[in-house]
Amino acid sequence: MYYRSSNIAARIFDRQISTPAPGTSVHHARRFYENLVPSYTVYEVECPDHSFRKFTDDGQYLISFSRNHQELIVYRPRWLSFSCNDDDCDKHDLPSKARRFDSFFTQLYCVSLASCNELICKDFFLYMDSNQFGLFATSTAQIHDAPAVGGAVQGVPSIEKITFHLLRLEDGEILDRKVFSNDFVNLTHNMGVFLYDDLLAIVSLRYQTIHILQIRDSGNLVHVRAIGEFCREDDELFLNSNAQDISSSDKNKQHQSTENHVENQMHQGQPHMGNSFLSGIKQRLLSFIFQGLWNEESDDTLRMQRLRMKFYFHFQDYVDLIIWKVQFLDRHHLLIKFGSVDGGVSRNADHHPAFVAVYNMDTTEIVSFYQNSADELYLLFEKFCDHFHVTSRNSMYMNFVSSHSNNIHALEQLRSIKDKASNSSQFVKKMLASLPFSCQSLSPSPYFDQSLFRFDDKLISATDRHRQSTDHPIKFILRNYPHSLKFKIKPGPEAGSMDGRAKKISSFLFHPILPFALSIQQTLFLQPSVVNIHFRR
């Protein structure tokens, strides 16, 4: 390849006279981000004391919650404008009027979501960009030692009320709500909920049910099916309609429950007394494992031995597995992670044995099943990572989020970690711990594109996480010639913090399109956070 100037004028000229290789036009266009970077920082911006959640992936909205976790405040990001009397206004600092939060953002509305004793879960937000709908959650406090009643899993905490709110972000109108009572959905970092196109999967950890909901264009949340105790949407109905001749005491309960409380109906439908039938999903899982082992061996005696050691010996362990997390792979397939009860609730689940299964919810078949240390699954993960990072059909820009399957630099990085790892099975487990992926946890900002910039991913990355911050600015270095330092992002006060010892946590919100970012630094004491705005002046 011949030498290309990294000068922006030269690049624009270049764009006029040459056509990029087929299929690379977006990649070429994105290289302009090497020239347009958020290198100017406005430190300690005067801004409302909210907790800022994220920019929506289309860049239309900035989502924030009030400190008391009661209200949702939505802003429209806009580019600042100011007037300047001098000839050369670039030399001057920004006028103090322009240095304010509201010269970058316009408040669209403020809606109260919380009611009674419910508070907004500030870690939870999903955006459906085809309709500009936002999904928020409010909940009451967790009860840790909740008794396992009505078929609930022992050891999983309970929340009296979890409400999902579907909002039209354009005007803040609440379109629909869905309530889960005495249940537990892991809302941290969207872990328990996955949105794909218009399909929503919500994992009830407590009742081991994957609720599939559809978000209609009209703004309704419609219950499609529940996977867990049963696999097909009408299994329970079928069982009840067939049950006239099968005397059973727990059927009467179903008639009492009202029709609009789907969740509760499910729970009460779960037989609890003296009924030891495997749940629908467990039956599918066990029969898949059984058939795999059965077909592996044709000699009767050897087959029996194999089944005894690999299947019957571990039978109870398989039965005790619970659904931890779920993601969509496409509209029909779910990637389900199974593990022990202890690992489902704790944050660090690395050392718990876990399994992942691909489940086709239309045919109700398990397609494949792996242990979390399986090399085969790791190879799939290494080569086809993007197939796990599924995004809704219309969010094309998400295809450019760097992963080790689409980016040589990310792959090199992964390989070097792999080579350094002393224990290969530990490494595989650690890598596969990220499966299933959390929904909408990656920023599509081009500044995280590893083919454009190099940065220390311990300090900053596309993954939406709080990080411990240092007083050093985070450097973004050009990946390509001339490999120079292009811009720095420094969270916290310009002069560094007064107390060097205090532990500081930073989060970064990058606008998906514009050279524009917010850094929010918090000390662990309940002081207001320091917000810096980084943009291209």
Place this chain on the structure above:
Amino acid sequence: MISGTSSWLPATSVSASGKRIQREMVELNNDPPPHCSAGPKGDNLYHWIATIIGTPGTPYQGGIFFLDIIFPTDYPFNPPQVVFKTRIYHCNVEPDGHVSMGILKDGWSPALTITKVLLAVRSLLTNPDPYNAVVPGIAHLYLGDRAKHDDIAAEWTVRFAK
């Protein structure tokens, strides 16, 4: 006294019932009945899991049925308990999964073995015994409208036993 899953006594001091069960395990291993298999759950010799693959040509075709087999401590003087863990539409299986069969009750003989029990359960799936049914509704349908019975049983298999 055998308690839960933790007691795995050394082979030399295993009780008579334990020895008998171990012998039956060897026998089952060497000559397993077709479409059946079984083995102890975890390290508890007295609690087994069995699998019966639905026999082709019956409404249970294509189903994988899991069963609990629980041996009494005075085995073989009392019969084991056999309970379906997979839902099944069958006139000789109680709504909670317990298999009701002569040889598992008064018809039990210490000469019977786990292999024979599995064969008996499997043949019960092929030939239900409506005159000794525990679910009369299913038995009536079986006798009155066999085709409808088979359709329903097949639908149960597809829904709950795949």
